[in-house]
Amino acid sequence: MTDQFVKNQTVEVDITGMSHQGFGVGRVGDFVVFIEEALPGERIKGKLVSIKKDYAYAIIQEIIKESPDRRAPFCPVFGLCGGCSLQHMSYESQLRNKTQRVDDCMKRIGGFENVPVLPCIGMEDPFDYRNKVQLVVSGSGLGKKRNNRGLSAGFYARRTHQVVYTERCRIQPEIADQIKDTVLLYMKSNNISVYDETKHKGLVRHIMIRKSVNTDDIMVAIVATENNRSFMKGLTDILVSNFPDIKTVVLNLNDKVTNVILGDECIHYYGDGTIEEKINDLTFRISVLSFFQVNTVQMKVLYDKVKEFAALTGDETVWDLYCGAGTIGLYLAHQAKKVIGIEAVPEAVENARENALINKIDNAEFIVGKAEDKIEELVQKAKDHIPDLVIVDPPRKGCHQRLLDALCELKAPKLIYVSCNPSTLARDLQHLTQHGQYEIQKVQPVDMFPWTEHVECIVGIRRTDS
Numbered sequence: 262m263t264d265q266f267v268k269n270q271t272v273e274v275d276i277t278g279m280s281h282q283g284f285g286v287g288r289v290g291d292f293v294v295f296i297e298e299a300l301p302g303e304r305i306k307g308k309l310v311s312i313k314k315d316y317a318y319a320i321i322q323e324i325i326k327e328s329p330d331r332r333a334p335f336c337p338v339f340g341l342c343g344g345c346s347l348q349h350m351s352y353e354s355q356l357r358n359k360t361q362r363v364d365d366c367m368k369r370i371g372g373f374e375n376v377p378v379l380p381c382i383g384m385e386d387p388f389d390y391r392n393k394v395q396l397v398v399s400g401s402g403l404g405k406k407r408n409n410r411g412l413s414a415g416f417y418a419r420r421t422h423q424v425v426y427t428e429r430c431r432i433q434p435e436i437a438d439q440i441k442d443t444v445l446l447y448m449k450s451n452n453i454s455v456y457d458e459t460k461h462k463g464l465v466r467h468i469m470i471r472k473s474v475n476t477d478d479i480m481v482a483i484v485a486t487e488n489n490r491s492f493m494k495g496l497t498d499i500l501v502s503n504f505p506d507i508k509t510v511v512l513n514l515n516d517k518v519t520n521v522i523l524g525d526e527c528i529h530y531y532g533d534g535t536i537e538e539k540i541n542d543l544t545f546r547i548s549v550l551s552f553f554q555v556n557t558v559q560m561k562v563l564y565d566k567v568k569e570f571a572a573l574t575g576d577e578t579v580w581d582l583y584c585g586a587g588t589i590g591l592y593l594a595h596q597a598k599k600v601i602g603i604e605a606v607p608e609a610v611e612n613a614r615e616n617a618l619i620n621k622i623d624n625a626e627f628i629v630g631k632a633e634d635k636i637e638e639l640v641q642k643a644k645d646h647i648p649d650l651v652i653v654d655p656p657r658k659g660c661h662q663r664l665l666d667a668l669c670e671l672k673a674p675k676l677i678y679v680s681c682n683p684s685t686l687a688r689d690l691q692h693l694t695q696h697g698q699y700e701i702q703k704v705q706p707v708d709m710f711p712w713t714e715h716v717e718c719i720v721g722i723r724r725t726d727s
């Protein structure tokens with residue numbers, strides 16, 4: 262089949278679906294073609310740019326029939342920057358598309374033909390929503406308008422390690438762009454070197470900014486290979502005097518040859534390394550290394566759905582696995598008898614314990630460790646005290662196999678699975694339903710990441726023999 266096609270060949274394709282990366286998908290005969298920025302319902306004339314055994318990638322040459330869902334992207338670096346992938350779609354059609362993709366995963370990967378997938382819950386105002394921004398710092402950069410005399414900070418261009426600079430990124434708060442430019446100008450004026458990943462030389466790797474929505478607190482973390490005290494002191498003074506909402510400035514040390522952004526060690530140059538965010542009447546303290554949902558507005562929507570699915574009465578024991586700074590468990594604690602959280606990052610557990618204290622919650626306990634290890638200990642201890650509800654909220658790769666096995670053995674009457682990756686979610690749900698007496702009640706997608714292909718889901722699961 263591949264022989265029929267050559268690079269640069271023009272093909273006409275009817276787009277029938279969308280891939281997880283946000284590419285339009287169609288077929289030429291049996292051959293699958295992925296076309297960047299093509300939408301379902303469109304007929305596209307495309308140029309083949311990469312041909313594999315069973316599929317190919319193409320770029321749009323002409324839109325022969327246009328989808329009514331198409332809209333003009335609002336960002337000048339859309340298509341170049343790897344941050345957003347769906348700006349060419351209306352927001353309503355993004356939500357429909359996310360619901361559809363979750364449904365596809367349930368059917369195709371999970372083998373669930375009849376699981377109800379509810380419509381994805383979107384944002385009223387889907388802009389400026391990120392409370393955390395992590396920007397790669399580079400000595401050069403792409404993007405039409407590049408200031409700071411050559412220095413750049415932004416997301417990587419798609420499929421490259423070239424940084425794209427943009428003056429104003431509409432998925433993050435405006436003040437984050439101002440802080441980014443202040444850091445770059447200070448670096449330039451003081452001849453501070455940029456980390457070069459090919460030579461493993463240079464100082465500054467990333468700028469991380471967190472801004473709370475309901476308190477306005479700001480955290481700035483500079484990720485660097487060394488603790489250059491005069492640079493950090495000078496920069497901290499400039500930042501704190503220009504941006505009064507900055508509550509903490511931190512140096513995060515990372516001298517490893519790695520793609521992982523943050524190192525393990527943080528040195529505080531201003532404040533105590535934490536900021537606070539409020540959701541309803543709860544206050545959460547967050548540090549550089551702890552996970553916190555990136556969209557505060559939708560975090561409340563997500564957690565309210567978890568609360569609704571949990572339907573607690575006050576008598577229940579709840580296990581919150583992969584609990585980060587304890588946020589889900591603490592959100593439910595007033596309606597439960599006891600909450601036990603497990604989390605691998607010690608700083609996040611410290612935050613979780615502190616968060617319990619700040620909020621005067623005394624029925625929550627947090628354990629440091631890997632969920633797959635600690636659950637086995639908890640199961641041993643629990644014996645006659647099986648939890649009434651177990652919540653899991655793992656990273657993109659999904660739950661560890663040993664954790665899934667332990668859940669199947671545990672016989673908890675109710676599970677809630679919160680996931681940011683519908684593919685691994687569907688895989689894990691298949692395991693739980695095939696190896697444990699579980700059935701899926703419903704799947705609720707929530708849009709935590711407008712204009713990107715990502716989608717979050719909450720799944721209500723119940724034991725059939727309880």
Ligand SMILES: C[S@@+](CC[C@H](N)C(=O)[O-])C[C@H]1O[C@@H](n2cnc3c(N)ncnc32)[C@H](O)[C@@H]1O
Nearest residue numbers: 552554583584585604605606631632654655656
């Ligand atoms: C998607 S976050 C969820 C955090 C939290 N539930 C929330 O809503 O903010 C996943 C968390 O799992 C933690 N994690 C990763 N692998 C883990 C493991 N094997 N055991 C326990 N926690 C883990 C990460 O540090 C992160 O805090």
